[in-house]
Amino acid sequence: MSDRPVPRRPRLRTTLTLLAASVAAGGLTLFVAPSADAATTLGASAAASGRYFGTAVAANKLSDSTYVGILNREFNSVTAENEMKIDATEPQQNQFTFGNADRIVNHAIAQGMKVRGHTLAWHSQQPGWMQGMEGTALRQAMLNHVTRVATNYRGKIDTWDVVNEAFADSGGGRRDSNLQRTGNDWIEAAFRAARAADPGAKLCYNDYNIDNWTWAKTQAAYTMVRDFKARGVPIDCVGLQSHFNSGSPYPSNYRTTLQSFAALGVDVQITELDIEGSGQTQATTYGNVVRDCLAVARCNGITVWGIRDTDSWRASGTPLLFDGNGNKKAAYTSTLDALNAGGTNPTTPPPTSPTVSPTPSPTGTTPPPSGAGCTATYTVNAWTGGFTASVKVTAGGSGVNGWAVTLTLPAGAAVTNAWNAQNSGTTGAVRFANVSYNGQIAAGSSTEFGFQGTGSGPTASPTCATS
Numbered sequence: 496m497s498d499r500p501v502p503r504r505p506r507l508r509t510t511l512t513l514l515a516a517s518v519a520a521g522g523l524t525l526f527v528a529p530s531a532d533a534a535t536t537l538g539a540s541a542a543a544s545g546r547y548f549g550t551a552v553a554a555n556k557l558s559d560s561t562y563v564g565i566l567n568r569e570f571n572s573v574t575a576e577n578e579m580k581i582d583a584t585e586p587q588q589n590q591f592t593f594g595n596a597d598r599i600v601n602h603a604i605a606q607g608m609k610v611r612g613h614t615l616a617w618h619s620q621q622p623g624w625m626q627g628m629e630g631t632a633l634r635q636a637m638l639n640h641v642t643r644v645a646t647n648y649r650g651k652i653d654t655w656d657v658v659n660e661a662f663a664d665s666g667g668g669r670r671d672s673n674l675q676r677t678g679n680d681w682i683e684a685a686f687r688a689a690r691a692a693d694p695g696a697k698l699c700y701n702d703y704n705i706d707n708w709t710w711a712k713t714q715a716a717y718t719m720v721r722d723f724k725a726r727g728v729p730i731d732c733v734g735l736q737s738h739f740n741s742g743s744p745y746p747s748n749y750r751t752t753l754q755s756f757a758a759l760g761v762d763v764q765i766t767e768l769d770i771e772g773s774g775q776t777q778a779t780t781y782g783n784v785v786r787d788c789l790a791v792a793r794c795n796g797i798t799v800w801g802i803r804d805t806d807s808w809r810a811s812g813t814p815l816l817f818d819g820n821g822n823k824k825a826a827y828t829s830t831l832d833a834l835n836a837g838g839t840n841p842t843t844p845p846p847t848s849p850t851v852s853p854t855p856s857p858t859g860t861t862p863p864p865s866g867a868g869c870t871a872t873y874t875v876n877a878w879t880g881g882f883t884a885s886v887k888v889t890a891g892g893s894g895v896n897g898w899a900v901t902l903t904l905p906a907g908a909a910v911t912n913a914w915n916a917q918n919s920g921t922t923g924a925v926r927f928a929n930v931s932y933n934g935q936i937a938a939g940s941s942t943e944f945g946f947q948g949t950g951s952g953p954t955a956s957p958t959c960a961t962s
């Protein structure tokens with residue numbers, strides 16, 4: 496029973512391939528070698544090296560059969576092009592609408608594709624009510640948005656772009672925005688809220704023009720991620736949008752940038768790839784981007800920002816892999832060839848140092864390993880009526896096989912949920928014990944857990960005991 500569908504599926508694909516591109520010889524091998532399936536689509540080829548190959552999808556195109564045919568055949572990850580943005584999911588404050596986003600998510604899940612959530616906090620595409628907000632009210636509204644949307648999609652999202660485009664185009668500083676004006680810690684507050692709402696999703700910082708290692712904006716993003724890692728802010732990945740054109744060309748040091756971010760201990764994902772141009776020049780650049788990603792073990796996925804050139808937000812630049820009729824372009828072939836060449840998947844990317852804007856030392860401090868036992872430090876992100884706390888547990892010089900941290904909450908405060916730890920009690924002195932996978936900590940190493948609560952957050956010192 497399981498034999499029959501296998502030869503049939505490639506036959507259909509071969510027919511499509513013949514119609515679309517008349518690559519007869521390559522297609523025919525499919526009849527006798529179903530395993531060659533892995534080499535004939537972008538998604539399957541990327542999956543062979545443990546990566547995904549995705550595209551941006553617009554909900555209103557899911558009724559276009561050419562579009563959906565290519566989507567289902569070629570891609571194994573999707574990003575909603577606009578449907579998960581703040582204006583789409585919370586058009587009126589505290590009224591959430593997920594209809595169009597759900598159409599994309601449900602399609603992806605039915606097809607076994609991953610979903611990249613895009614995006615929870617951004618200065619752009621804010622609904623009118625948010626555009627007019629500032630200060631504490633905006634901070635609270637932003638955290639509420641992050642919490643509600645990430646909670647709604649908990650379990651369905653592979654990766655969230657938690658914060659999008661927070662750095663200025665030049666100068667190496669933050670972009671001015673109403674969110675930035677709520678305080679420089681708005682980004683980490685958003686990440687903590689996202690982790691609390693969906694502990695299973697990877698959390699990315701996403702931006703454009705952070706591709707060229709020598710650009711101040713790249714260095715600014717790098718320094719922030721390095722600081723977040725040093726202080727235990729929950730960040731798992733960096734998304735490089737990689738919209739390339741003559742003003743922002745593919746840089747020859749792109750691989751260095753990917754390697755350098757990865758060396759901080761985060762994944763890197765190419766999240767919105769499009770390359771303006773045509774013909775072999777464009778094809779070569781696509782191949783270079785893919786080869787750079789495959790050379791970096793932690794570059795675990797590539798997403799192109801649309802399917803056909805006519806679907807692109809920059810359609811006049813013909814920046815995608817399929818032409819307006821859905822035919823494969825030279826850029827498609829070179830992308831697939833580069834994927835099929837495979838990744839060397841080097842184990843540890845070599846650390847690199849920036850060539851401009853020397854990076855300062857980490858700002859966070861790690862308690863030195865001394866003696867037996869363990870120590871705990873925490874940070875709190877609070878808003879009116881609620882908070883999240885991130886706790887870092889560090890083993891002393893002997894390492895530990897189990898631990899428990901006790902934190903005393905002020906009157907009126909209560910724990911509502913915890914991740915990476917099991918709490919006993921919810922009020923007063925609350926004990927958080929390790930779970931099965933994080934009880935063992937090597938000497939001097941750390942693990943992190945967190946919790947969310949109502950009321951105001953803890954201010955007392957934590958105690959840490961081994962068990």
Ligand code: XIL
Pocket residue numbers: 576577659736767808
């Ligand atoms: C773009 C969409 O493609 C357009 O349809 C929309 O009009 C504007 O936004 N960076 C991002 C994406 O993070 O969300 C943007 O998408 C492109 C730039």
